[in-house]
Amino acid sequence: MEPATRAPLAGAPLTAASVASPPSTSIRAAPEPVYWEPDRSILPPPWPVPPMPTAIARGLMGRCPACGKTHLFNGYLRVAAECGQCGAPLGLARADDAPPYFTILLVGHIVIPLMVLAQRLQNPSTLTMSAIFLPLSLFLTLALLRPVKGGTVGLMLKLDLLRDLPER
Numbered sequence: 001m002e003p004a005t006r007a008p009l010a011g012a013p014l015t016a017a018s019v020a021s022p023p024s025t026s027i028r029a030a031p032e033p034v035y036w037e038p039d040r041s042i043l044p045p046p047w048p049v050p051p052m053p054t055a056i057a058r059g060l061m062g063r064c065p066a067c068g069k070t071h072l073f074n075g076y077l078r079v080a081a082e083c084g085q086c087g088a089p090l091g092l093a094r095a096d097d098a099p100p101y102f103t104i105l106l107v108g109h110i111v112i113p114l115m116v117l118a119q120r121l122q123n124p125s126t127l128t129m130s131a132i133f134l135p136l137s138l139f140l141t142l143a144l145l146r147p148v149k150g151g152t153v154g155l156m157l158k159l160d161l162l163r164d165l166p167e168r
């Protein structure tokens with residue numbers, strides 16, 4: 001008698017409902033695909049728009065990201081208001097806190113592994129560590145801030161992240 005009582009548990013029993021309703025993936029006409037179209041009502045800017053790697057590379061080298069012919073900066077970090085060659089409004093790319101952020105990220109990823117390595121290999125005194133890594137951090141920060149800002153301005157120009165400051 002025991003096998004007979006267990007038999008219904010072996011598989012799901014076929015009921016009238018499960019046979020009658022077909023699975024949801026029944027044959028149906030596929031809807032027309034919808035293709036994304038860029039908004040062509042926005043005209044391209046009057047200055048040249050290079051590919052993104054070119055714009056960033058030109059910015060990193062301190063050149064105008066749009067044409068690469070003039071200087072991007074007219075000071076250590078002051079971005080020129082406008083390119084003298086192509087007229088790109090470089091001064092409207094307000095990089096704000098992005099270059100310091102990227103610079104801190106880069107310098108941290110260079111200096112901290114070196115500090116850990118020095119600590120593991122030589123275990124120098126705190127004074128020695130400070131004498132090496134404080135000037136190194138300062139030098140790297142000052143050396144990287146300008147190219148990083150140039151690259152950021154290049155990216156912003158490429159992405160059209162330009163804005164006018166309100167008149168004061």
Ligand SMILES: [Zn+2]
Nearest residue numbers: 064067083086
């Ligand atoms: Zn230019």
